[in-house]
Amino acid sequence: MNSNNFDVIVVGAGPAGITAALLLARKGLKVTLLERGEFPGSKNMFGGAVFGRVLHDIIPEYWTKAPFERFISRKMITMLAEDSAVSLDFHSAAFKKPPYNGFVVQRTSFDRWYAQEAVKAGAVLLTQTVADDIIREGSQVVGVMARRPQGELRAKVVIAADGAVSLLAKKAGLRREFTPNQFSLGVKEVVQLPAGALEERLGLTGDEGMSNEFLGRMGGGLHGGAFIYTNRDCLSLGVVAQAHSLKARKATIYDALDQFKRHPAVAPLLEGGRFLEYSAHLIPEAGINMVPQLFTGGMMVAGDAAGLVLAGGVFLEGVNFAIAAGKAAAETAIQAFEKGSFDQAAMAEYEVRLKESFVLQDIDRFKTAIPMLLNERLYEVYPSFVCRTLENWFMVDGTGHPKLAGMVKRLLGEDMGLWQMTKDGYQFGRAMLW
Numbered sequence: 001m002n003s004n005n006f007d008v009i010v011v012g013a014g015p016a017g018i019t020a021a022l023l024l025a026r027k028g029l030k031v032t033l034l035e036r037g038e039f040p041g042s043k044n045m046f047g048g049a050v051f052g053r054v055l056h057d058i059i060p061e062y063w064t065k066a067p068f069e070r071f072i073s074r075k076m077i078t079m080l081a082e083d084s085a086v087s088l089d090f091h092s093a094a095f096k097k098p099p100y101n102g103f104v105v106q107r108t109s110f111d112r113w114y115a116q117e118a119v120k121a122g123a124v125l126l127t128q129t130v131a132d133d134i135i136r137e138g139s140q141v142v143g144v145m146a147r148r149p150q151g152e153l154r155a156k157v158v159i160a161a162d163g164a165v166s167l168l169a170k171k172a173g174l175r176r177e178f179t180p181n182q183f184s185l186g187v188k189e190v191v192q193l194p195a196g197a198l199e200e201r202l203g204l205t206g207d208e209g210m211s212n213e214f215l216g217r218m219g220g221g222l223h224g225g226a227f228i229y230t231n232r233d234c235l236s237l238g239v240v241a242q243a244h245s246l247k248a249r250k251a252t253i254y255d256a257l258d259q260f261k262r263h264p265a266v267a268p269l270l271e272g273g274r275f276l277e278y279s280a281h282l283i284p285e286a287g288i289n290m291v292p293q294l295f296t297g298g299m300m301v302a303g304d305a306a307g308l309v310l311a312g313g314v315f316l317e318g319v320n321f322a323i324a325a326g327k328a329a330a331e332t333a334i335q336a337f338e339k340g341s342f343d344q345a346a347m348a349e350y351e352v353r354l355k356e357s358f359v360l361q362d363i364d365r366f367k368t369a370i371p372m373l374l375n376e377r378l379y380e381v382y383p384s385f386v387c388r389t390l391e392n393w394f395m396v397d398g399t400g401h402p403k404l405a406g407m408v409k410r411l412l413g414e415d416m417g418l419w420q421m422t423k424d425g426y427q428f429g430r431a432m433l434w
């Protein structure tokens with residue numbers, strides 16, 4: 001076989017592409033994994049949580065091998081008002097035991113480790129290699145053009161796992177142009193804390209970690225959220241804003257991050273901290289509406305490249321979806337090699353697999369969360385309403401405690417009517433509860 005000919009070419013060494021390459025290589029197929037970065041993970045960022053049950057199926061007891069920071073035993077959700085906050089703080093003993101619910105990781109070390117597992121299985125990793133285009137013969141995709149000498153690489157199957165703005169899916173005519181309301185922009189800082197500060201400030205022991213996801217009006221009136229994840233001795237924190245709100249408010253996400261760091265519920269956690277690094281990335285958040293045609297003859301699209309992210313308010317899950325999609329793409333390719341058929345009908349099995357897994361089931365189940373997240377009262381009104389209600393209720397100022405119902409009615413009247421709240425409650429219920 002010519003050195004530029006492979007059974008499968010996988011483009012993008014993120015969780016989707018690495019999973020596909022690893023499983024294909026294990027089956028003895030000749031697979032190459034192209035990555036534009038200097039090493040896998042060098043171009044990648046995310047908040048911090050890998051929900052790894054799906055990885056456990058691929059690398060049993062992966063937590064004994066993967067470079068993780070802490071396991072997540074505590075999950076918080078916080079609503080932010082201007083100078084107050086209210087949190088749901090969930091602890092679980094079940095999350096502290098194998099197979100664990102999730103881990104905080106740094107992508108630079110996690111992706112690098114995971115890609116090495118694929119290389120150990122036999123995949124050929126080509127870093128600093130950008131795939132610029134696909135090669136077609138008739139309606140069949142038969143390879144990619146890589147930006148390197150003798151860059152024409154050929155294969156029976158191409159798996160595009162090239163991230164949120166997948167160039168290859170576009171080149172293959174599988175997706176339309178994006179619109180700003182399909183994406184959020186996330187920025188993240190990593191802040192080193194003095195020794196022992198993290199445990200002391202957050203009440204953590206050993207390898208225990210936590211995640212905190214914030215909802216509220218971000219600086220500059222941006223609609224979105226924020227997050228904090230605990231690494232071993234530093235914090236990852238960031239802000240996520242809907243791209244259309246950045247445009248409409250003419251606000252910068254850097255100001256929003258700055259304001260988040262100065263919030264009274266956040267600033268004490270960062271005291272004495274030293275800035276380590278900064279990164280930014282897009283999140284495809286439009287759910288089922290932005291999932292492209294997932295396959296064509298000789299090609300499949302996986303992970304963020306296919307918009308396979310669950311972004312439903314309290315959920316932001318992409319890595320586990322990417323791993324599951326990479327696995328489905330690999331299994332489809334393996335079946336295609338067994339049958340010796342790589343046409344569109346053979347690749348269609350990929351979509352069937354995704355529909356049978358949590359990937360398309362969850363994205364479909366929470367599809368009504370997408371319009372809910374566009375409701376500006378979710379950011380502008382409710383967080384501050386809840387915080388003001390509790391502030392008034394808990395305030396001991398010598399005037400006596402009002403009954404909650406009367407106070408809610410009064411505070412509600414300042415912002416909106418009961419009818420509006422009922423309608424929003426119904427929208428929330430449909431999106432998240434039933």
Ligand SMILES: Cc1cc2nc3c(=O)[nH]c(=O)nc-3n(C[C@H](O)[C@H](O)[C@H](O)COP(=O)(O)OP(=O)(O)OC[C@H]3O[C@@H](n4cnc5c(N)ncnc54)[C@H](O)[C@@H]3O)c2cc1C
Binds near residue numbers: 013130
């Ligand atoms: C701010 C933020 C916070 C997030 N938080 C979480 C979280 O806590 N938990 C979670 O599960 N998910 C989270 N996500 C989502 C998650 O990061 C993604 O869903 C996940 O990384 C998708 O994996 P992937 O393999 O599809 O794509 P990616 O991880 O984006 O990998 C794509 C790879 O392809 C490479 N590439 C791109 N184009 C080319 C090309 N033409 N040629 C060669 N290589 C190419 C890139 O360099 C990259 O390595 C977050 C995302 C953001 C932005």
